[in-house]
Amino acid sequence: MLTLDLNHAKLKEDVKSYQEEVNKIDETLRNHTCKGNDFTGWLTWAQDYDRNEFTRIKECAKRIQENGDVLVVCGIGGSYLGARAAIEMINGIYPENQIEIVYLGNTFSSSYIAQVMKYIEGKSVYVNVISKSGTTTETALAFRILKQFMEDKYGEEASSRIIATTDKARGTLKALAEEQGYETFVIPDDIGGRFSVITPVGVLPMAAAGIDIDAFMKGYADGSGEYSDPDLDKNPAYRYAVARRILQNQGYDVELFVNYETQMQMVAEWWKQLFGESEGKDGLGILPDSANFSTDLHSLGQFVQDGKKVLFETNLYVDQPMIDITFPNDKEDKDGMNYLAGKSVDWANKMAAKGTLMAHEETGGIPNILITMPSMSAYDFGNMCMFFFKAIAMTTLMNGSNPFNQPGVEVYKKNMFKLLGKE
Numbered sequence: 001m002l003t004l005d006l007n008h009a010k011l012k013e014d015v016k017s018y019q020e021e022v023n024k025i026d027e028t029l030r031n032h033t034c035k036g037n038d039f040t041g042w043l044t045w046a047q048d049y050d051r052n053e054f055t056r057i058k059e060c061a062k063r064i065q066e067n068g069d070v071l072v073v074c075g076i077g078g079s080y081l082g083a084r085a086a087i088e089m090i091n092g093i094y095p096e097n098q099i100e101i102v103y104l105g106n107t108f109s110s111s112y113i114a115q116v117m118k119y120i121e122g123k124s125v126y127v128n129v130i131s132k133s134g135t136t137t138e139t140a141l142a143f144r145i146l147k148q149f150m151e152d153k154y155g156e157e158a159s160s161r162i163i164a165t166t167d168k169a170r171g172t173l174k175a176l177a178e179e180q181g182y183e184t185f186v187i188p189d190d191i192g193g194r195f196s197v198i199t200p201v202g203v204l205p206m207a208a209a210g211i212d213i214d215a216f217m218k219g220y221a222d223g224s225g226e227y228s229d230p231d232l233d234k235n236p237a238y239r240y241a242v243a244r245r246i247l248q249n250q251g252y253d254v255e256l257f258v259n260y261e262t263q264m265q266m267v268a269e270w271w272k273q274l275f276g277e278s279e280g281k282d283g284l285g286i287l288p289d290s291a292n293f294s295t296d297l298h299s300l301g302q303f304v305q306d307g308k309k310v311l312f313e314t315n316l317y318v319d320q321p322m323i324d325i326t327f328p329n330d331k332e333d334k335d336g337m338n339y340l341a342g343k344s345v346d347w348a349n350k351m352a353a354k355g356t357l358m359a360h361e362e363t364g365g366i367p368n369i370l371i372t373m374p375s376m377s378a379y380d381f382g383n384m385c386m387f388f389f390k391a392i393a394m395t396t397l398m399n400g401s402n403p404f405n406q407p408g409v410e411v412y413k414k415n416m417f418k419l420l421g422k423e
């Protein structure tokens with residue numbers, strides 16, 4: 001379970017004063033009558049998910065692991081961010097003894113696409129193309145290139161090395177997968193892209209990367225219980241939601257999502273889509289931004305400390321690092337670093353976090369929300385998903401907005417299609 005500390009959040013209203021409003025909204029979520037209610041399948045997914053499909057995911061992942069050097073995950077937005085966030089957080093950036101995961105379909109950058117294609121040329125390749133709509137242009141463009149590459153390289157065998165994760169009936173990708181005989185996995189109708197990491201969208205790439213997906217689902221299932229009580233004293237996810245609302249009332253328009261683990265950079269990217277697309281509408285919302293400390297203390301730190309007071313920080317701390325190391329002694333101590341000899345480097349990281357909190361909160365006057373997760377395990381990732389899902393659903397509904405649509409994303413697409421000459 002994640003824990004929440006609001007003692008540094010400088011809230012000018014009492015969180016508990018929102019209890020009645022929270023109760024009402026919680027009820028509409030629970031009985032699926034809230035705005036966007038046809039996309040609330042994530043609430044009961046831990047009980048509802050298809051066990052047979054889950055077994056098929058494990059078998060498919062095993063096949064990929066046994067025969068592949070590389071799995072190309074081809075998707076964008078919710079169709080890749082969650083998988084990448086989980087894989088990097090749980091396995092670290094340079095995992096040993098795992099197949100490599102490469103991401104494509106998330107950009108029009110010709111340079112990037114060309115380099116990826118060159119990079120995978122001599123390797124044993126599997127492809128997981130992921131798109132809920134089955135029509136997203138970045139993904140479709142990359143997939144055509146990948147498909148031709150796979151057919152040239154493997155001939156008929158290509159179709160057994162390509163796996164499609166998409167809608168059960170609709171979209172070009174579904175039709176293509178059926179025609180080509182690809183193995184397919186289903187993205188349920190009632191779970192939107194940015195919530196879909198808990199479905200085959202996230203779970204198949206995770207399993208292929210050697211992650212314990214049973215533990216992931218257990219963490220999510222336990223989160224369903226742990227973050228379900230509407231009582232603000234008992235529900236840290238809802239307390240976090242209310243704290244965000246209060247800080248917005250105090251004039252803060254930006255939330256800087258901070259972590260101290262390099263392998264959690266993509267967790268922040270996933271969180272930004274989840275929060276930005278859910279809440280940023282109707283002229284409302286808090287701009288989700290992120291920083292990786294202490295790395296970014298050497299870039300963004302100056303602004304946070306002394307710049308315009310537009311932001312508050314939400315720190316996602318981790319109790320146990322994946323690996324700790326002891327700092328070595330040096331007889332000559334010419335670098336003057338012996339004061340750390342014999343100390344844990346993770347301890348130093350935690351001292352950096354503590355010092356930063358004091359600097360930002362006390363000297364800089366920046367409100368700080370503290371969230372702590374026990375470790376970077378598959379279980380804790382699953383649990384964290386439910387925490388943030390519940391929190392963002394609550395804050396967005398408190399705004400009176402629909403947390404589950406993203407109408408604003410279509411505007412650039414319309415212009416782009418016109419410019420590209422799409423019929």
Ligand SMILES: O=P(O)(O)OC[C@H]1O[C@H](O)[C@H](O)[C@@H](O)[C@@H]1O
Binds near residue numbers: 078131132134136139
């Ligand atoms: O899975 P897809 O249908 O390809 O969608 C991929 C992504 O692109 C869209 O434009 C939406 O803004 C995202 O919410 C979505 O996750």
